[in-house]
Amino acid sequence: MLARLALAVAAAAGVAGVAAGAAWAVGWLAAAWRGQRPVDPVAWRWGFLQVRWYGLLVAAAFVPGWYLAKPEMARARLHPDQVAHAALWTLPLAVAGARLGYVVQNLADFARSPLQALQVWEGGLSIHGALAGVAVAVGWYSRRFRVPAAVLADLAAPSVLLGQAIGRWGNFFNQELFGYPTRLPWGLYVPAPLRPAGMEQAAFFHPVFFYESVLDALGAALLVAWRRRRRRWGEVAAAYLVVYAAIRWLVEWVRIGQVFLAGMTLAQWVSLAQAAVGVGWWLRLRTAASAAPPAAPPAAP
Numbered sequence: 001m002l003a004r005l006a007l008a009v010a011a012a013a014g015v016a017g018v019a020a021g022a023a024w025a026v027g028w029l030a031a032a033w034r035g036q037r038p039v040d041p042v043a044w045r046w047g048f049l050q051v052r053w054y055g056l057l058v059a060a061a062f063v064p065g066w067y068l069a070k071p072e073m074a075r076a077r078l079h080p081d082q083v084a085h086a087a088l089w090t091l092p093l094a095v096a097g098a099r100l101g102y103v104v105q106n107l108a109d110f111a112r113s114p115l116q117a118l119q120v121w122e123g124g125l126s127i128h129g130a131l132a133g134v135a136v137a138v139g140w141y142s143r144r145f146r147v148p149a150a151v152l153a154d155l156a157a158p159s160v161l162l163g164q165a166i167g168r169w170g171n172f173f174n175q176e177l178f179g180y181p182t183r184l185p186w187g188l189y190v191p192a193p194l195r196p197a198g199m200e201q202a203a204f205f206h207p208v209f210f211y212e213s214v215l216d217a218l219g220a221a222l223l224v225a226w227r228r229r230r231r232r233w234g235e236v237a238a239a240y241l242v243v244y245a246a247i248r249w250l251v252e253w254v255r256i257g258q259v260f261l262a263g264m265t266l267a268q269w270v271s272l273a274q275a276a277v278g279v280g281w282w283l284r285l286r287t288a289a290s291a292a293p294p295a296a297p298p299a300a301p
Contacts, residue, residue: 035189035203041173054170061166062087065159068224076151076233085145086152090137094130101129105266127164127248128270134160150234157240158223164244165216171209179206179254186210196256206254212247219243232285241278245271 031037044051073083102124103110103117110117134156142149171177175194181187187204195202219240226239249271252264260266 033188033207035191039173039175041175052170053173054167057170057173058163058167061163064166065163068162068220069155069159072155072227076155078147078151078155082145082147083155086138086141086147089141090134090156093133093137095125095133097133097136098125098127098130101126101132104129127244128267128274131274148233150232150237153237154227154230154233154235157237158220158227161216161223161240161244162220165213165220168209168213168216172207177209177212177255179208179251179256182206182254208251208255211254212251215247215251216244219247232288235282235285238278238282238285242275242282245275245278249275 028037032039041052041054042050043053043056069083070080073080099117105126106124138149138152138156141147142152168177172188175190178188178190181199181202182204184204184206186207188207188210189203190205192200195205199205222243223236223240227236230236249268252268252271255265257265257267260269
């Protein structure tokens with residue numbers, strides 16, 4: 001009897017602690033959102049060592065991403081060790097591609113100081129570059145270990161989009177990725193030193209990172225639902241290309257950026273090309289005569 005009572009008290013205390021922590025986090029976020037609290041991009045400091053919120057959130061995104069992909073591992077007949085091994089190869093190439101994509105997009109700035117291209121911790125990543133890095137990693141891993149690339153891509157697609165939804169909050173702590181000035185109630189306060197040239201008088205801007213985070217989370221749920229309707233491996237990954245392209249194309253309309261062609265930014269044109277690839281791939285898979293079962297993967301490396 002006493003043991004049950006102690007367990008009940010401990011459970012109640014745990015729930016109360018979680019609720020109190022959530023309430024504090026929401027209050028802190030609301031105050032920081034309106035500019036009533038300072039936002040520090042660094043989560044912890046130990047002397048010269050720093051752990052930034054951006055990296056912490058990206059790393060934390062692997063946990064829900066793993067559990068989201070776990071049911072697919074059994075369907076794909078992949079051992080978790082194989083998936084973990086593939087992820088270890090994919091992560092550095094994704095980061096390298098993301099940085100390279102950002103440098104290419106801002107080549108004029110980095111031409112004046114080339115060494116800044118290596119300072120990834122200062123921010124500046126391109127999601128389209130990251131996707132190119134992921135594609136290279138998946139292709140290499142598929143050939144090296146004889147695991148179908150379409151299986152790996154389907155396995156990763158919803159988790160990647162969920163990771164993007166979580167990782168986008170790193171932009172909040174870095175106080176970046178905001179859009180044009182707005183008077184909407186959910187406008188994000190931007191400190192005066194960070195306001196774009198010509199917009200110094202505005203205090204609140206569109207929280208583009210938040211828009212994309214919400215849409216990415218909804219997109220991940222859509223891809224998970226689509227997995228049940230899949231006829232061939234690769235369809236979910238093809239749908240990812242289309243879904244994220246649509247999300248990025250939409251949010252670019254309120255994001256501050258330079259017009260590249262026909263009133264659209266370079267990211268929007270890249271998104272249209274990405275969507276075209278996804279649609280073409282998806283149609284090719286859907287019109288195939290029959291779905292071939294995935295090849296049995298090799299033993300876990």
